[in-house]
Amino acid sequence: MKRSGIACLMLLAILLTSCTRPGKPCPAMDKIQVADTEKFAADPSLPFRFPLETYEKDDIESHAWFCECALVDRKIINTKLTRRMYHAAEDYHRPAGTPVYAIADGVVSFSGKAGGYGWLVIVDHPHYNIYSLYGHLSPSRWKIDPVPVKKGQLLAYLGDPWENGGSKKNPLETHLHLGIRAGQRADYPKKGQWRYMAGWIKLCPSSIGWLQPSLLINNQAVPSGGFKSPSPGLFDIWGTETVISLIYIACGFIMLVLAFRKRIPWLSFAPGIFVAVVWAVLYWRDIARTYYLLAAAVAMLLAGIMTFKKIKEKR
Numbered sequence: 001m002k003r004s005g006i007a008c009l010m011l012l013a014i015l016l017t018s019c020t021r022p023g024k025p026c027p028a029m030d031k032i033q034v035a036d037t038e039k040f041a042a043d044p045s046l047p048f049r050f051p052l053e054t055y056e057k058d059d060i061e062s063h064a065w066f067c068e069c070a071l072v073d074r075k076i077i078n079t080k081l082t083r084r085m086y087h088a089a090e091d092y093h094r095p096a097g098t099p100v101y102a103i104a105d106g107v108v109s110f111s112g113k114a115g116g117y118g119w120l121v122i123v124d125h126p127h128y129n130i131y132s133l134y135g136h137l138s139p140s141r142w143k144i145d146p147v148p149v150k151k152g153q154l155l156a157y158l159g160d161p162w163e164n165g166g167s168k169k170n171p172l173e174t175h176l177h178l179g180i181r182a183g184q185r186a187d188y189p190k191k192g193q194w195r196y197m198a199g200w201i202k203l204c205p206s207s208i209g210w211l212q213p214s215l216l217i218n219n220q221a222v223p224s225g226g227f228k229s230p231s232p233g234l235f236d237i238w239g240t241e242t243v244i245s246l247i248y249i250a251c252g253f254i255m256l257v258l259a260f261r262k263r264i265p266w267l268s269f270a271p272g273i274f275v276a277v278v279w280a281v282l283y284w285r286d287i288a289r290t291y292y293l294l295a296a297a298v299a300m301l302l303a304g305i306m307t308f309k310k311i312k313e314k315r
């Protein structure tokens with residue numbers, strides 16, 4: 001195989017990280033009716049309340065709803081690519097400064113800046129085995145500490161278009177992004193499709209633990225023992241990364257054989273260095289958590305050193 005062919009295969013593998021995985025289509029979710037949210041907020045015996053003062057009809061008519069599949073702009077290595085992704089939450093549009101309340105008793109487990117969310121707050125509700133995620137908040141108004149909170153306790157205010165994940169140059173329309181998921185925040189990885197703060201993902205949200213927020217709040221029902229966390233196999237979470245790493249290892253191995261046969265010492269290090277650079281770019285650009293790729297890079301560097309020594313011995 002020609003070296004250019006190997007390089008092309010490696011580049012193809014980079015692009016694979018942004019491909020939609022074929023699979024079962026995400027089930028269409030009913031847009032549910034507006035419920036008596038004031039009653040939920042006032043009754044302490046009910047487990048959940050709506051995170052805003054009111055739940056308006058507009059909330060289910062015009063904004064990104066749960067499991068909606070839409071084209072989303074994603075930056076892949078500084079290139080803006082539009083990809084089809086699922087919304088793992090519900091969006092409610094309100095003016096900046098609107099207070100946001102905890103949907104249930106719990107503990108704030110995250111309060112900080114998180115990419116496109118601007119300021120993000122996550123509350124763990126171990127009692128029900130769920131966590132709730134509130135995105136596009138206002139860091140300039142108030143930042144809550146990691147403290148226990150009661151249902152209805154103030155968490156934050158909605159952010160202005162330049163601080164809610166948007167900027168002066170690219171303002172983001174003010175809205176609350178509410179995600180609710182079975183399990184606890186710490187159960188999930190920091191990066192990849194299963195990441196705990198996922199907003200738009202390639203996998204169907206309902207198949208990886210995300211719950212429909214308004215449906216959960218309207219039903220007020222908690223299964224005994226709490227909601228069941230999804231139980232993924234290792235390949236479910238890291239499948240794409242594993243496949244990509246295997247492609248790199250195969251390509252790297254071919255390059256090492258080529259380096260040895262053609263007696264090209266510098267080529268011994270090329271696969272390891274190339275994969276290490278790819279790993280670093282994917283990791284730091286927050287595209288994929290690829291520890292498999294890091295392991296592949298280390299293995300290939302070691303194999304490269306051995307190949308280099310062999311070539312020198314043969315000369």
Ligand SMILES: [Zn+2]
Nearest residue numbers: 064089091177
């Ligand atoms: Zn959203």
